[in-house]
Amino acid sequence: MRVLKLFVLLCFVFQFAEAQIFQTGDVNIDAALRNFNIHSKTDLSLFKKKIGIDFGLSEGRIDHLLISYKMEPADLLLVLETSRHCSKPVEKVIECYEGNIGHGWGAIAKDLGIKPGSPEFHAMKKNLKYKCKGDKDYRGNANNHGHSKGKGKGKRK
Numbered sequence: 380m381r382v383l384k385l386f387v388l389l390c391f392v393f394q395f396a397e398a399q400i401f402q403t404g405d406v407n408i409d410a411a412l413r414n415f416n417i418h419s420k421t422d423l424s425l426f427k428k429k430i431g432i433d434f435g436l437s438e439g440r441i442d443h444l445l446i447s448y449k450m451e452p453a454d455l456l457l458v459l460e461t462s463r464h465c466s467k468p469v470e471k472v473i474e475c476y477e478g479n480i481g482h483g484w485g486a487i488a489k490d491l492g493i494k495p496g497s498p499e500f501h502a503m504k505k506n507l508k509y510k511c512k513g514d515k516d517y518r519g520n521a522n523n524h525g526h527s528k529g530k531g532k533g534k535r536k
Contacts, residue, residue, distance in 0.1 A: 401413070401453065401454075401457070401483075401484065403457075403483065403484045403485065403504075403507075404483060404484070404485040404495075405504065407508075408504065408507055408508060408511070411507070411508065411511035412453040412456075412457070412507070412511055413453070414511065415452070415453050415456070415510070415511040416451050416452055416453040419452035419453065420452060423452070426452050427441045427442070430455070430456070430459065433459075433510075434459045434463070436459075441455070444458075444469070444473075448473055448477070453511075454476070456507070456510060456511075457476075457484055457507070458472050458473055458476060460503050460506055460507055460510075461484070461487065461488055461491060461493070461503065463503075464488075464493055464499045464500075464502060464503045465488070465491040465492050465493050465499070467491055467492075471491070472487075472491060475487050475490050475491055488500060488503070
């Protein structure tokens, strides 16, 4: 019985780990996207609101893209950013994404006309970094809940 439980646990871990590989070619962006995914899933309504405002999409359209194409929130963000920078329709980017899943996002961007090192490529990376790391609203409420790092928590003198 223990072996069966261990097997099921390992299968779950490997499936989860596989789903979190983004292959952007930048280790920092990959890590930020994994973190972004976790935060987006905890507050999906906030994620949909921010994506809707940023990319001009309705919540219904966002739901359609997430569900129909079985995408993670971070994958949808990558698709939308790529679509914006290559001036191609979202469906065209998704088609390229589905055809090149094992090749990574650099290859997908290249196939869509965004050359590595180009101003468009750097702008796309900058926007992804901002949305994944810098914009707290994209990642949910990231406040410290009253915990400060300042002095004053010890005994009074």
